[in-house]
Amino acid sequence: MLSLKARVLTAVVAAAVLGGAAVAYAANSAPAEVVDAETVGALRAGPRLQVLTNGLLSSVSASDTRGPRTISERKCDRAYAAGGTVACLAPVDALTATRLMVFDAQMNERKTVPLTGFPNRLKISASGRMVSWTVFLEGHSYATTGFSTQTGILDTQTGAVVSSLEEFKATVEGKPLTAADANYWGVTFTGDDNRFYATLSTGGKRYLVEGDLSARTVRTLTTNVECASVSPDGTRVAFKSAIDEDPKKGWRLSVLDLKMLRRTPLAEEHSVDDQAVWLDNDTVTYGLQRPDGVNDVWSTRADGTGAPALLVEGANSPAPLPA
Amino acid sequence: MSSRTAKARVAVASAVAVAAATAVAVTGGGNVASAATTTFTPAADTYVDNGSTGTNYGTSGQLGVDNSPVKRIFLRFTVSGLTAPVANAKLRVHTDDVSGSNSPAGGTFRAVSNNTWSETATTWSNQPAIDGATLGTLGSVSRNAWYEVDVTSAVTGNGTYSIAITSTNSDGADYDSRESGSATAPQLVISSDTTTTPPTTTTTTTGQSADPVLVGAGDIADSGSGDTATANLLDGISGTVFTTGDNVYPDGTASQFTTYYNPTWGRHKARTRPSPGNHDYNTSGATGYYGYFGAQAGTSGLGYYSYDLGNWHVVSLNSEISKSVGSPQEVWLRQDLAANTKPCTLAYWHKPRFTSGSNHAPDSSTGPLVQALYDNNAEVIVTGHNHQYERFAPMNPSGTADATRGIRHFVAGMGGAGFYGFGTIQPNSEARNSNTHGVLKFTLHANSYDWQFVPEAGKTYTDSGTNSCH
Incomplete structure (x- = not known):
């Protein structure tokens, strides 16, 4: 028998994280599972980890990530959550292209942005204000040649949408970018909701760029840094580093110190093709796919020590949900 | 350990008596087999709970079957490497060593045609249909013991097999899942007839x-x-x-x-x-x-x-x-x-x-x-x-x-x-x-x-x- 406490926790978490549908579950529950407001308040305090379970928006307890999992019916190819904002890139189906769906913490839909392409990356600034995404337009793999991506930003406060970072004025190694071969992917915002990092590919090189949203500019900082993710304290980015600078050989999950531009390879030795997520200032989490297509969420220390740990089986696209 | 083994053996014997009887078949023909036994643990196992319709328990060490709230267990086995016909297949499940795992009704075992349900995504809301034949029913089950059900009619050779366990009793049973470790994980024990008819070359x-x-x-x-x-x-x-x-x-x-x-x-x-x-x-x-x-x-x-x-x-x-x-x-x-x-x-x-x-x-x-x-x-x-x-x-x-x-x-x-x-x-x-x-x-x-x-x-x-x- 599952204990009463465990069952209540599940129901409450469903309500807190997954909104409307979960409220219906609670309403259908047997009377024995209805608990007083005080208990609900106490249980709501627990932090969660949002994931996708084979494309369904889900969450697990942050302290028991391999325990019971709340699974909603919301379908996403990629999801993220931060600062009270939840975002989802909806799957492409036979009739519709993808779209960005933005929700509040109670899963009330706030905004939908129609997009063309195949969902790939999705992030939200720590405040919950800036949502950024990458879709593949042609080709679908960073390991191939000839692909093209489109990367955009939504300001949830003003509703303003940057459809493509290619609209921004770019400076590459000190010179204005004139080539038409630019591709951007993997945006991550700093704490001021204006400065951001992203990857720019041009002339056969993959650059880490620093961008200024209000000035609509980007400039290159260094090379072979892809899918950066800013640490909570803003001092480092986790990223994937093409092995021997050749994406066909795979990527090493690494951390870059932004002040010294010093790189630290992390303990994960499998190729990581993901935009990693920071659980806290010491730990990053990321997805790895098994050969049969089942994904798992792993975590590893951000200083390169230790060994990777399996965080959530059969899941990907992790995002911490603070208490 | 020896006392536990002995206890389990007794339990199995009683379970066999309770379970719906299926003749222990030795495949016919003139050549009687020296049976080879192969044991498979589940490729996936989980349970669903109508008291928490959006929750998945795939990584739990426990599998619950109950009628209040309604809990159903789903098991999937991948049988491979058999080179001879299946003579006999038994599904063995072990009750958890915790208070309350015992039940007056161990559940009804049924075949499930859907073999693509996911261990970590299956919930009450999206559970596969339990649409196959009834394979057997367990009566009373005790804490920390093995029980078995003859599933020969469903397990016919190499392939993938899903089996569900349901209960009509409001006092449910709890079994150990594959995550509990190999000593207590569910088992599919297959005896195969190793003597085949000599091929007519x-x-x-x-x-x-x-x-x-x-x-x-x-x-x-x-x-x-x-x-x-x-x-x-x-x-x-x-x-x-x-x-x-x-x-x-x-x-x-x-x-x-x-x-x-x-x-x-x-x-x-x-x-x-x-x-x-x-x-x-x-x-x-x-x-x-x-x-x-x-x-x-x-x-x-x-x-x-x-x-x-x-x-x-x-x-x-x-x-x-x-x-x-x-x-x-x-x-x-x-x-x-x-x-x-x-x-x-x-x-x-x-x-x-x-x-x-x-x-x-x-x-x-x-x-x-x-x-x-x-x-x-x-x-x-x-x-x-x-x-x-x-x-x-x-x-x-x-x-x-x-x-x-x-x-x-x-x-x-x-x-x-x-x-x-x-x-x-x-x-x-x-x-x-x-x-x-x-x-x-x-x-x-x-x-x-x-x-x-x-x-x-x-x-x-x-x-x-x-x-x-x-």
Whole structure:
């Protein structure tokens, strides 16, 4: 028998994280599972980890990530959550292209942005204000040649949408970018909701760029840094580093110190093709796919020590949900 | 430990007495077997709870069955490596060593036809239908003991089997899941008859050699070494070679056929019946493709044609031109299938109607071809485009499982090009691999077919099975 406490926790978490549908579950529950407001308040305090379970928006307890999992019916190819904002890139189906769906913490839909392409990356600034995404337009793999991506930003406060970072004025190694071969992917915002990092590919090189949203500019900082993710304290980015600078050989999950531009390879030795997520200032989490297509969420220390740990089986696209 | 073992043995004995009796069969015939026993632990196990309809318990160490709240257990076993018929199959479950795991009713065990439910995604809301025969029922179960149910009627050989446990008693039972560790995880114990009838060598050899082989893959030749590895496999497999498009990268030019395709798969050109892909069509009109294969690729510029192999009708189609209802290709296909007199049909082309690949979405524009094949009772569709292997259960044109008339779809994009990953795993996907180049071999029997994924040298992934024709 599952204990009463465990069952209540599940129901409450469903309500807190997954909104409307979960409220219906609670309403259908047997009377024995209805608990007083005080208990609900106490249980709501627990932090969660949002994931996708084979494309369904889900969450697990942050302290028991391999325990019971709340699974909603919301379908996403990629999801993220931060600062009270939840975002989802909806799957492409036979009739519709993808779209960005933005929700509040109670899963009330706030905004939908129609997009063309195949969902790939999705992030939200720590405040919950800036949502950024990458879709593949042609080709679908960073390991191939000839692909093209489109990367955009939504300001949830003003509703303003940057459809493509290619609209921004770019400076590459000190010179204005004139080539038409630019591709951007993997945006991550700093704490001021204006400065951001992203990857720019041009002339056969993959650059880490620093961008200024209000000035609509980007400039290159260094090379072979892809899918950066800013640490909570803003001092480092986790990223994937093409092995021997050749994406066909795979990527090493690494951390870059932004002040010294010093790189630290992390303990994960499998190729990581993901935009990693920071659980806290010491730990990053990321997805790895098994050969049969089942994904798992792993975590590893951000200083390169230790060994990777399996965080959530059969899941990907992790995002911490603070208490 | 010895006392626990003794206790368990007693418990098993009583459980057998309680369980619905099925005769312990030794397969008949003159040769009585020396039985070999093989034990399988679940590939997946979980339970669902109607008191928490959106929660998954797949990683729990416990499996609950109950009627208040309603809890149901789902177990899936992959049986492989059996070389002799199943004489007897027993499902063994162990009650958890915690207070309350005991119950006056251990549950009813039933077969489940759905084998594609996910251990970490199954909830009360999306649980598979419990639609199969009742296999047995356990009466009272105690804490920390083994119980077993005869499931011989459901477990007939190598393959995948799902079994559900339900209860009508409001005092439920709790069993140990596979996550509890190997000492207490559920077990499927199969005894097989190791003595087989001595093969009548002449008959067997003649029968097998008379059945044609169709072998191939798609997404094949580039500057890498994958096409070399798969061409080496073809060297050892006789029969007709099919391709499911993207024969040569990046652009299907005549010179790329000469440089990349010809030295590898080109060795088998004389027995190859290809189909074109989008990369072949990167050269306008796919002139490199039609020029290289000549008449073996059908009428130049059309690219759809058919041929017969034994009792099979085989159709090669072209996903790179119009496939819509009323298009020349769709009209031709319906006429071709209507004129066909063979009992079994297989078709292949490049872009998949069904796929879980992350790089190319399912292509609904191929739907009219799938519909025409379904309307004419075809058996198999093979495609490529996503650089990986995937096999689906037989499905109708909408993608719903259809055991009666459904077509089994394969994505065989593992012919040599660099691998792609998987996205959301689609309904009815039964097997997948994204790290092994190989070829897909069909043995086309008079009224059935065997499929076999043959891996490149040094790799071990495989997938095989048999289906009857409709």
